Amino acid sequence: MEHPLLTAHFKLTELTRSSIALRHGIGNDPGPEEVVNLTRLAQHILEPVRQNFALAFSPSSGFRSHQVNKLAGSNGNSQHVTGHAVDFEIPTIPNRILAHWIKDNLVFDQLILEFHQEEDSSSGWIHCSYNQNKNRKACLIFNGTEYRVF
Numbered sequence: 001m002e003h004p005l006l007t008a009h010f011k012l013t014e015l016t017r018s019s020i021a022l023r024h025g026i027g028n029d030p031g032p033e034e035v036v037n038l039t040r041l042a043q044h045i046l047e048p049v050r051q052n053f054a055l056a057f058s059p060s061s062g063f064r065s066h067q068v069n070k071l072a073g074s075n076g077n078s079q080h081v082t083g084h085a086v087d088f089e090i091p092t093i094p095n096r097i098l099a100h101w102i103k104d105n106l107v108f109d110q111l112i113l114e115f116h117q118e119e120d121s122s123s124g125w126i127h128c129s130y131n132q133n134k135n136r137k138a139c140l141i142f143n144g145t146e147y148r149v150f
């Protein structure tokens, strides 16, 4: 099993691949605990989104090793490091629509509409985390300068 499926539509490799790791020639391999967390993300976030919108998509970023996360310019306590967070978009679905569907239908820890501009409903991307011990259902929009609750 070189590319195990986590759910019907998502492979582990889709949640661990990293262009930063490739570019820098470094690894980006999750440990067993991170794989468990990535599996829960696929089960509780990605797969329900896939089923609802019935459109194929592949996440842009899931797990990031400490080194990759630092190179990505993200802070040290990013939920990507523990395999709790994933970034994605669905082609043809405005990110604002996607964010509101997740907010209204799923259990999650933190949902951020990243780098989103009000005047462009497709701008930015979705960052969503799932932490079965602490799902706060916190919803934020980040416009590149400041965060606000939605």
Ligand SMILES: [Zn+2]
Pocket: 080, 085, 086, 087, 127, 128
């Ligand atoms: Zn993210």
